[in-house]
Structure formats: C-alpha cells, structure tokens
Amino acid sequence: MNDLYDILICGGGPAGLTAGIYCARGGMRAAVLERMSIGGQAALPENIENYPGYGHIGGYELTDKMRAQAEALGAEILYDEAVSFSLKSKIKKLKTAAGKEYAARAVILALGAGARPLGAPGEAEFAGRGVSYCATCDGAFFREKVACVAGGGNTAAEDALYLARFTKKVYLIHRRDALRADAANVKKISAEPKIEVLWNTVVTEIAGGNAVERLKLKNTVTGAVSALATDALFVAVGQTPNTAVLNGTGVKLNESGYICVNEHMRTNIKRVYAAGDCTNAHLKQIVTACANGAVAASTAIQEL
Ligand code: NAP
Numbered sequence: 001m002n003d004l005y006d007i008l009i010c011g012g013g014p015a016g017l018t019a020g021i022y023c024a025r026g027g028m029r030a031a032v033l034e035r036m037s038i039g040g041q042a043a044l045p046e047n048i049e050n051y052p053g054y055g056h057i058g059g060y061e062l063t064d065k066m067r068a069q070a071e072a073l074g075a076e077i078l079y080d081e082a083v084s085f086s087l088k089s090k091i092k093k094l095k096t097a098a099g100k101e102y103a104a105r106a107v108i109l110a111l112g113a114g115a116r117p118l119g120a121p122g123e124a125e126f127a128g129r130g131v132s133y134c135a136t137c138d139g140a141f142f143r144e145k146v147a148c149v150a151g152g153g154n155t156a157a158e159d160a161l162y163l164a165r166f167t168k169k170v171y172l173i174h175r176r177d178a179l180r181a182d183a184a185n186v187k188k189i190s191a192e193p194k195i196e197v198l199w200n201t202v203v204t205e206i207a208g209g210n211a212v213e214r215l216k217l218k219n220t221v222t223g224a225v226s227a228l229a230t231d232a233l234f235v236a237v238g239q240t241p242n243t244a245v246l247n248g249t250g251v252k253l254n255e256s257g258y259i260c261v262n263e264h265m266r267t268n269i270k271r272v273y274a275a276g277d278c279t280n281a282h283l284k285q286i287v288t289a290c291a292n293g294a295v296a297a298s299t300a301i302q303e304l
Contacts, residue, residue, distance in 0.1 A: 003102075003103060004029075004091070004103050004104065004105065005029050005030060005031055005102065005103065005104035005105070006023070006028035006029045006030060006104065006105050006106065006304060007019075007023045007028050007029075007030045007104055007105070007106045007107070007108060007297070007300050007301075007304070008030070008031055008033065008092065008094065008102055008104035008106075008107050008108070009023065009030060009031065009032045009033065009075075009107075009108045009110055010033050010082045010094070010107065010108070010109050010110060010111055011032070011033070011034065011040065011109070011110035011111045011112050011242075011276070011278070012032050012033070012034030012037075012038045012039070012040065012067070012077065012110075013039060013040030013041065013042055013043075013063070013110060013112045013276060013277070013289060014039075014040070014042050014063060014066060014276065014286045014289040014290045014293065015110035015112075015275035015276025015277070015289040015290065015292050015293040015296075016032050016034070016040075016108070016110035016275070016276070016293060017032060017038070017039075017063065017066035017067055017069075017070050017293070018066065018070075018275075018289070018290040018291075018292075018293030018294050018297070019032075019108045019110060019275055019293035019294070019296050019297040020032040020070035020073075020075035020077075020293075020297075021066070021069055021070045021073055021075065021293075021294075021297075022293065022294050022297030022298055022301070023075060023108075023297045023300070023301065024070060024073035024074040024075040025073055026297065026298070026301040027301075028300075028301060028304070030074075030075045030076070031075065031076040031077070031078050031102070032070060032075055032076070032077050032078070033078045033080055033081075033082055033094075033096070033102070034077065034078070034079055034080075035079075035080065035081030035082075035097070038063060038064065038067045038077065039059060039060060039062075039063030039064065039066075039067070040063070040112045040277075041112060041113070041114070041277070042059050042062070042063050042286050042289070043059045043060045043063045043064075044059050044060075044134060044136045044137065045058070045059040045136060045158060045162075046058055046059070046136055046162060048062060048286065049184075050182075050184075050285065050286075050287070051286050051287055052287060059136075062286070066290075078102075080096040080097060080098045080100060081096055081097040081098075082094045082095070082096055082245065083095055083096060083097050083245065084245070085107070085245070085246065085249045085251075086249075087107060087249050087250065087251065087269050087272050088249075088250055088269060090105075090271075091103050091104070091105065092104050092105070092106065092107045092271065092272065094107070105271065105304055106271040106272070106273070106300045106303070106304055107271070107272050107273070108265075108273045108274065108275060108293070108296045108297065108300060109243075109246070109251070109259060109267070109272065109273070109274040109275070109278060110274070110275045110276045110278065110289075110292075110293060110296075111241065111242040111243060111245070111246075111259075111274075111276075111278040112241075112242050112276060112277050112278055113239035113240060113241045113242060113277040113278060113284075114133075114239065114240055114242055115133035115134070115155075115235060115236070115237075115238075115239065115240075116235075116237055116238045116239055116240045117133075117235065117237075118150055118203060118235045118237055120203050120204060120205055120206055121204075121205045121206070122205055122206030122207055122208075122212075123206055123235070125206075126206050126208060126211065126212045126233075129208075129210065129211040129212065130206075130208065130211045130212025130213075130230075130231060130232045130233060131206060131212060131232075131233050131235065132232065132233075132234050132235070133234070133235050133236075134234075135149070135158075135159035135162050135163055135234050135236075136162060138232075138234075139159075139162055139163050139166070139167070139234075140166065141232075142163070142166075142167050142231050142232045143166045143167065144166070144167065144168050145167055145168060145231040145232065146167065146168055146169045146170075146171070146229065146230045146231050146232075147163045147167045147169075147170050147171075147230065147231060147232040147233075147234060148170070148171045148172075148173055148203075148215060148228065148230045148232065148233045148234065149163065149170060149171070149172050149173065149233075149234045149236055150173045150174075150202075150203050150233060150234070150235050150236060150237055151172075151173075151174065151235070151236035151237045151238070152172075152174035152175065152176060152178075152179045152180045152181065153179075153180045153181055153236065153237075153238065154180075154181045154182055154185055155236040156172060156174070156179075156181065156234075156236035156237075157172070157179060157181035157182075157185035157186065157188070157189055158181075158185060159234050159236050160172045160189060160192075160195050161185070161188055161189065161192060161195070163234065164192050164194040164195050167194070168194075169194055169196070170192075170194055170195045170196070171195075171196050171197075171198055171228065171230065172189065172195055172196070172197045172198065173198045173201050173202070173203060173215075173217065174197060174198070174199060174200075174201065175200065175201065175202050175220055176199070176200065176220075177199045177200055179197075198217065198228075200219055200220045200221045200222075201217050201218070201219055201220065202217065202218050202220055203215050203216070203217060203233065204216045204217065204218045204225070206233055211231070212230060212231060212232060212233055213229065213230075213231075214227050214228060214229050214230060215227070215228045215230055215233060239277065239284070240257065241253075241256070241257045241258045241259070241277065241278040241279075242278055243257050243258070243259060243278055244257075246259070249269075250268070250269055251267050251268065251269060251272060251274075252267060252268040254280050258278065258279055258280040259274040259278050259279045259280065260279075260280050261273070261274050261275075261279045261280065261281065261292075263295075264295060264299040265279070265292055265295045265296035265299055266299060271300065271303060271304070273296035273297075273299060273300050274292075274296065275289065275292035275293040275295070275296040276288075276289035276292050276293065277289060279292065
C-alpha cells in the first residue's frame, strides 16, 4: 500500500474522530492517530446530557460510537503518539513514539487538552496518593470518605456531583463567590446535600503522611487561614492545550498555547488544520469539537 495518506488526523477525541468520519466519507485515505485511548477527555464523564440526540449517554459509549462510525466508513485508527512534525513542505511528515514515520498531504491537529495543575505545595508529592485530576477514574477509591474538588467550572461541578454519589462528603472549593459552571450544574450542586461549597477559598497547601490527610485553605476575601481534613483533592481548575509537541513547527499558538485557527479551521500553515479543545475556538464542548472536526475535514478535502 502507498505510504502517503491524504489526511492524517492527530488526536482521537470527538474532534479527531469526526474529522475521520468526514475525511473517509469524502473519499480521502485518512488515519486518526491516538496516543492513549480513543475519546480523549470526552470518554471520561459517566453521564453527558448536553450532546444533542442523547438525553443521557456515558462518555466512553458516545466516543466509542464515533470510533466505530469512523472505522466503518474507512478511516484507519492508529494507536501511537506523534512526537515530532515537519509541516511546512507540501508533504507533511510526522514521527511517532513507536519510531514510525507517516506522511500525508494534509494534517488535522486535534490534540485536545489536559488538566491544568493547581500549583499548590504538595500537589506533585501527593499525585496518585489522594491528588487526582480525574474524578471518574479515581473517585471510586474514596467510597464513604471525604473528598474535595478545587475549581468552579463545569468540570469541578460535574466531578463534585459524581463524587457525591459514593463519598461521605464533598467540599467544592472555589476562589470566587459564584460558580462558572452552567446553570444546570449549579442547580444540581445546590440540590445535593452531600456537597458543601467553600466560597472565596483557595487551597494553599496539600499535606499528609502516606496519602492526603488535610488541606490548608485561605479565604480570598478575609485572608483567614484554616485546615480541612480530607482524603482526596480533585483538581479541576481548567485546561492546558496539548500543544507543547508543536514547538518549533511554525504552527501559530496564542499566548495560552492554543492553536490559532480561522473559521475554516485553517492554521497559519498551508494544509494544516486544527479542531477541538487544542484550538482558540471559544466554546469547549463535545458538540463544538465535533463541529470543528467536520469543518477542518471539509476545508482540507476542498483544498486537496
Ligand atoms: P474552566 O471552565 O476554565 O473553569 C476553571 C475553574 O477553575 C474556574 O472556576 C476558575 O475560577 C478556577 N480556577 C482557575 N485557576 C484557578 C486557580 N489557580 N486556583 C483556583 N481556582 C482556579 O475549566 P473546566 O471546568 O475544566 O472546563 C473546561 C471547558 O470544558 C469549559 O469550556 C467547560 O464549559 C467545558 N466543559 C463542559 C462540560 C459540559 O458541558 N457538560 C463539562 C466539563 C467541561 P474562576 O471562575 O474564578 O475563573
């Protein structure tokens, strides 16, 4: 088989899988390269209720349906990680962690984003010993225990709601006096008796012995310092785009590291497109990631 792909899609989350579906239907020889597991961050939530067409669906189930659809239509799925890119010439090349080289006439970057660290002392020391960045992955370890969630966005709210189902008590620690999360999540938080929101509060230190035992907190209004006993801290203070791998490639990033795209999902490099959470697109949702993937693929198909 010819080693040249028409379109290589880096990232197997909703953006990349949708791009795969559109590229395959557009008659392109396309592959989706995924470094870990298909679905990316979107595979993690136990319950998604804002993806149109499904009242409630698990993240794994939804993204696995996307994978199956992409594969059935002819997109290849390659489990490997792109570790370096050469994007400026007509034929784009990338090297992978497994030592392979791929070439394509166009590339769609759908690299996703990952949890941003809190930056508090003790965070790195207790990572995996009570500090976690994924409630659906690690929450079950804290059955009938006390858990804290730091953050005020949709991830923090949904993590707190998920943890409330089996922990004894959840503290949602937010630096302001209002959550950033959607109204639907705010309403659920207020209705959940196991969740106590600690407003105007930040975590200044994570402490313990073999595992997390307590947090040092500071009130952002009064400056008062306190200690809170807990078994876990789930950090949900935002995202960082997975774009460090693009350093030196010439792909333009904004000041926060997101890939700059226009409304056609073009980057500043010809025949290099981007989609989903790694881009500077405003709304970060599964549905918008899918939409970005569809636009990136159709722009790429038109331009090839
Ligand atoms: P986010 O929306 O950026 O929220 C981050 C939260 O962490 C904010 O409340 C922020 O406080 C707080 N924060 C940031 N830095 C902090 C620090 N150093 N110390 C303490 N608190 C800090 O991030 P996200 O919740 O991970 O969500 C990312 C994107 O995915 C968002 O667009 C979100 O809507 C989307 N998402 C959607 C769903 C859904 O639709 N169901 C689910 C999950 C995520 P401030 O509010 O004061 O800035």
